[in-house]
Amino acid sequence: MSRKIIALLLSAMLVMFSAVGCSKEKKQEEFDANADFETIVEQAKGSTVRFYGWGGDEQRNKWLDTVVAPELKEKYDITLERVPMDIDQILAKLSGEKQAGEEKGSIDMIWINGENFYSAKENGLLFGPFADKLPNFKKNIDENSEEIQKDFGYPIEGYEAPYGKAQIVFINDSAVTPEAPKNTAELMEYAKKYKGKVTYPALPDFTGSAFVRNVIYDIVGYEQFMDMEADKATVKAAIEPALEYLRELNPYLWNEGKTFPAASTEQDNMFADGELALSMSYSPYSVALSIEDGLYPQTARAFQFEKGTIGNTNYIAIAANSPNKAAAMVAINEIMSAKLQASQFSVLKALPVVEYSKLTDDEKAMFDKVDIGKGAIPQDELLSKRLPEMPAKLVPIIEEIWAEEVVGK
Amino acid sequence: MARLYGKVSKALGNNHIMRKLEPYVLLLPFMLLGLLFFLGIGNALLQSLGYIPALGLSELTLSYYREILQKPALLDSVKVSLAIALVSSVLATVLGVLLCAAMVHTGIAGGWRLQAIKLPILVPHMVVALFAVTFMSQNGLLARTLYQLGLLGSQGDFPQLLYDKNNAGIIIAYLWKEIPFVAYFVLALMSSVSSTLGEAAENLGASRLRTFFHITLPLSMPAVKKAFLIIFAFAFGAYELPFLLGATLPKALPVQAYVEYVNPDLRHRPYAMAMNSIMLLLTLAISAVYYWLLRKDFKGTGGGQYEK
Amino acid sequence: MKNKRSLFHKIIVYTAILSIAAPIMVLLLWSFASRWAWPKLLPEGFSLRAFDELFGPHSPVMPVLLSSMGISLGVAVLSAAIGTITARAIALYDFWGKELVSFGSILPIIVPGTAFAMGIHVVFIRLGLADTVLGVMLVHIIYALPYTVNIMLDVTRLVGDTHEVQSRVLGVSPSRTFIHVSLPQLMPGIMSSISMAYIISFSQYFLTLMIGGGSVKTFAVMMVPFIQSGDRTISSAYSLLFLASTAAVFIMIEALIKRFAFWRDKTE
Numbered sequence: 001m002s003r004k005i006i007a008l009l010l011s012a013m014l015v016m017f018s019a020v021g022c023s024k025e026k027k028q029e030e031f032d033a034n035a036d037f038e039t040i041v042e043q044a045k046g047s048t049v050r051f052y053g054w055g056g057d058e059q060r061n062k063w064l065d066t067v068v069a070p071e072l073k074e075k076y077d078i079t080l081e082r083v084p085m086d087i088d089q090i091l092a093k094l095s096g097e098k099q100a101g102e103e104k105g106s107i108d109m110i111w112i113n114g115e116n117f118y119s120a121k122e123n124g125l126l127f128g129p130f131a132d133k134l135p136n137f138k139k140n141i142d143e144n145s146e147e148i149q150k151d152f153g154y155p156i157e158g159y160e161a162p163y164g165k166a167q168i169v170f171i172n173d174s175a176v177t178p179e180a181p182k183n184t185a186e187l188m189e190y191a192k193k194y195k196g197k198v199t200y201p202a203l204p205d206f207t208g209s210a211f212v213r214n215v216i217y218d219i220v221g222y223e224q225f226m227d228m229e230a231d232k233a234t235v236k237a238a239i240e241p242a243l244e245y246l247r248e249l250n251p252y253l254w255n256e257g258k259t260f261p262a263a264s265t266e267q268d269n270m271f272a273d274g275e276l277a278l279s280m281s282y283s284p285y286s287v288a289l290s291i292e293d294g295l296y297p298q299t300a301r302a303f304q305f306e307k308g309t310i311g312n313t314n315y316i317a318i319a320a321n322s323p324n325k326a327a328a329m330v331a332i333n334e335i336m337s338a339k340l341q342a343s344q345f346s347v348l349k350a351l352p353v354v355e356y357s358k359l360t361d362d363e364k365a366m367f368d369k370v371d372i373g374k375g376a377i378p379q380d381e382l383l384s385k386r387l388p389e390m391p392a393k394l395v396p397i398i399e400e401i402w403a404e405e406v407v408g409k
Numbered sequence: 410m411a412r413l414y415g416k417v418s419k420a421l422g423n424n425h426i427m428r429k430l431e432p433y434v435l436l437l438p439f440m441l442l443g444l445l446f447f448l449g450i451g452n453a454l455l456q457s458l459g460y461i462p463a464l465g466l467s468e469l470t471l472s473y474y475r476e477i478l479q480k481p482a483l484l485d486s487v488k489v490s491l492a493i494a495l496v497s498s499v500l501a502t503v504l505g506v507l508l509c510a511a512m513v514h515t516g517i518a519g520g521w522r523l524q525a526i527k528l529p530i531l532v533p534h535m536v537v538a539l540f541a542v543t544f545m546s547q548n549g550l551l552a553r554t555l556y557q558l559g560l561l562g563s564q565g566d567f568p569q570l571l572y573d574k575n576n577a578g579i580i581i582a583y584l585w586k587e588i589p590f591v592a593y594f595v596l597a598l599m600s601s602v603s604s605t606l607g608e609a610a611e612n613l614g615a616s617r618l619r620t621f622f623h624i625t626l627p628l629s630m631p632a633v634k635k636a637f638l639i640i641f642a643f644a645f646g647a648y649e650l651p652f653l654l655g656a657t658l659p660k661a662l663p664v665q666a667y668v669e670y671v672n673p674d675l676r677h678r679p680y681a682m683a684m685n686s687i688m689l690l691l692t693l694a695i696s697a698v699y700y701w702l703l704r705k706d707f708k709g710t711g712g713g714q715y716e717k
Numbered sequence: 718m719k720n721k722r723s724l725f726h727k728i729i730v731y732t733a734i735l736s737i738a739a740p741i742m743v744l745l746l747w748s749f750a751s752r753w754a755w756p757k758l759l760p761e762g763f764s765l766r767a768f769d770e771l772f773g774p775h776s777p778v779m780p781v782l783l784s785s786m787g788i789s790l791g792v793a794v795l796s797a798a799i800g801t802i803t804a805r806a807i808a809l810y811d812f813w814g815k816e817l818v819s820f821g822s823i824l825p826i827i828v829p830g831t832a833f834a835m836g837i838h839v840v841f842i843r844l845g846l847a848d849t850v851l852g853v854m855l856v857h858i859i860y861a862l863p864y865t866v867n868i869m870l871d872v873t874r875l876v877g878d879t880h881e882v883q884s885r886v887l888g889v890s891p892s893r894t895f896i897h898v899s900l901p902q903l904m905p906g907i908m909s910s911i912s913m914a915y916i917i918s919f920s921q922y923f924l925t926l927m928i929g930g931g932s933v934k935t936f937a938v939m940m941v942p943f944i945q946s947g948d949r950t951i952s953s954a955y956s957l958l959f960l961a962s963t964a965a966v967f968i969m970i971e972a973l974i975k976r977f978a979f980w981r982d983k984t985e
């Protein structure tokens with residue numbers, strides 16, 4: 001009996017092997033982004049669209065599942081499927097698919113910005129241009145603003161659409177440390193006073209990197225970087241005074257600057273636990289949310305440098321091999337609507353990307369009544385002290401220099 | 410298909426061929442999966458040589474390797490990884506065998522206590538990192554307990570187990586997971602040996618201690634040695650714990666590879682792959698040496714009619 | 718003398734159990750905590766955030782948990798089976814390339830996960846296995862084999878085949894011999910293999926993500942972003958659920974096997 005089984009197995013293996021040799025033929029009909037938006041909405045009806053992005057924010061996940069998805073289903077009969085995946089894996093998957101010649105992938109929408117966008121666009125992983133074809137883009141967004149035209153200094157050219165805004169802020173507990181340093185000099189004094197309780201996440205963590213860039217801006221200004229050559233020697237010469245400052249700061253930092261928290265999340269936890277007196281965050285209103293959740297004490301508050309803190313926008317892009325481009329465009333369009341932007345602002349306290357002055361009075365009211373919560377900086381003040389990001393290619397260079405010139409020095 | 414089956418069936422009708430074929434048939438699934446595995450590795454190696462046509466890199470080159478090998482940071486990383494892997498694996502093996510022996514001798518080879526000891530094996534490394542920070546950081550539960558007992562002045566007085574070049578925290582974290590792993594890995598074999606040959610020896614008058622060191626332990630050694638190799642290789646190549654609990658510099662080798670991998674510039678991928686290949690070569694070399702030294706243990710003991 | 722030895726051994730075992738239980742207890746505390754600052758030994762604030770995330774009406778967690786358990790069980794059984802027959806070949810037969818195979822079985826542990834995942838991804842796309850449950854299961858099996866093969870190798874060697882030979886000599890057919898003679902003897906090893914393979918499959922994150930491409934959602938894939946984001950409340954709750962479900966599976970496996978063995982003895 002066992003012989004028969006073996007014979008069957010062997011034959012099956014042989015057959016399977018030959019079948020596997022066949023190449024995969026998957027052709028996709030050409031999708032025309034220039035078509036009428038109504039046509040695109042028609043095409044999108046009944047399809048499922050997948051939104052890939054970081055899944056570690058349970059409130060955003062909930063918002064996408066319980067607010068955005070039902071809205072899309074009801075309005076356009078589109079099913080939104082949220083897939084948690086880190087951007088580096090998303091890009092790895094897309095480049096793997098490109099290599100294998102896979103024309104019909106599984107990723108539709110991607111939550112992306114900055115250097116990752118630059119890399120994806122340069123390597124042909126994204127579909128576009130599409131953003132300027134979306135009605136809400138034309139209606140609600142200030143197309144001429146620097147931030148909408150460029151992502152980290154790199155021209156977007158319609159390959160991604162704005163999703164939300166971020167701006168780095170500092171956080172401390174006013175009950176524990178009444179001071180709120182307004183510039184790098186005051187920060188040095190603060191670190192000296194609360195020795196061992198101040199630090200920043202190790203680069204290349206997103207937030208740590210932004211902190212260092214902010215310090216650079218505060219000391220040597222920001223204009224020179226906007227069109228600086230991406231050459232290590234040039235950059236190093238330009239940021240030398242900031243490097244000097246950071247080295248000077250080291251002895252007063254947590255662990256005397258010999259080692260830094262591996263990620264901003266660690267820093268946040270250390271702050272919540274009282275091990276650190278200062279934290280920083282790219283979500284300016286995370287303070288309010290954290291107080292609400294009971295993570296931070298009631299007296300925590302956010303503050304900025306006088307000269308401003310760096311802000312950026314995050315976007316949604318469409319994969320080049322997305323099988324549901326129509327649905328993706330419709331969904332992205334809807335996320336830029338006043339209704340969903342106001343909802344994002346209200347529920348997640350994420351800065352909206354819509355241009356206030358372009359809204360109707362009804363729409364403006366939706367935003368006005370949002371309560372930003374405890375400890376947060378009012379929106380107009382926050383935005384008045386907002387500095388642009390420097391070009392994406394300079395960022396890894398700065399991170400490299402930091403590792404060589406600052407850590408443990 | 411039917412004709413194929415018929416042909417194969419006829420061939421198998423011959424007993425002699427059947428006998429010879431048996432091991433290969435048994436190995437078929439393993440070989441097929443092995444093939445897949447090597448295809449994957451091969452591809453990774455190609456990428457490390459700079460061949461990623463999807464990104465416009467289509468020239469085979471050793472330049473990535475050259476660049477990495479020239480950086481002094483690489484040697485530091487190798488040292489760190491080796492130190493962590495060696496110390497944690499040796500300690501874990503010794504203590505694990507001890508625990509296993511204790512379990513066998515007290516008959517706790519089953520029931521809820523076995524399940525309790527198995528728990529750390531179930532816990533993913535990232536969660537272990539969470540534990541490590543909760544307990545061992547200067548702000549951790551150990552520090553707080555000492556503080557409450559009046560034995561500690563302030564947070565800064567607690568020794569730096571985490572985020573420090575001594576990597577003590579990482580080693581302890583690995584131990585928490587690996588001691589139960591070794592104990593469990595060896596348990597099946599050790600309890601079999603103990604309940605059969607061990608008991609026989611004791612019935613013939615040997616003392617418990619003698620039985621253990623002369624019979625039970627030596628016969629369990631194949632499993633012990635394998636367990637050591639497995640946890641060593643793993644500790645050397647895993648990035649989660651050194652990444653979350655280690656010092657900013659020097660980074661362990663797998664952490665360095667991971668940092669290159671998540672670099673948004675996709676053209677950095679070959680660096681990550683090259684570093685991974687270097688890691689692979691090192692582990693391979695160590696394992697090969699290990700295998701060669703202990704080849705007696707790894708040869709089949711055979712027996713039965715199927716040999717020759 | 719014997720009592721002293723027993724006591725010493727018992728102390729070792731219970732110390733181990735205690736140092737394992739303590740962090741698990743902390744997980745439980747953190748699952749319901751909002752804030753736990755210096756120098757408190759117990760959490761200060763209470764929160765049901767994690768509970769809502771895991772069991773709330775909008776939560777996809779429970780269905781994903783069940784399907785992940787299914788996938789991992791499948792992987793476990795297949796890995797144990799392949800491990801058993803592979804070990805059988807290595808232990809009881811002599812053939813060309815034997816040592817290479819023996820050594821090769823350890824390779825997946827030695828090879829860094831990211832390298833393998835990235836390399837095999839393209840291959841799988843071409844084979845049409847990317848983004849499928851089958852593909853994910855295959856890579857999980859590849860990763861579980863080093864453990865199952867080697868566990869079964871030791872047990873197979875120990876058990877040998879003398880009983881089998883005797884049974885065949887007495888005229889029992891090969892299949893009956895296997896089921897009634899070899900299998901019960903190999904059972905402890907098989908159980909170990911199934912357990913080990915299950916955990917390896919269930920805790921895979923990177924591999925599942927790369928090969929599954931987000932189409933195959935497992936519990937680990939949902940859990941890890943929260944651990945990475947440093948949210949202690951939610952990651953503790955996820956981890957507890959992870960451990961509880963795995964423990965439940967193990968208990969179930971053990972109970973099933975015991976029933977099988979019990980029935981076996983009865984028919985003797």
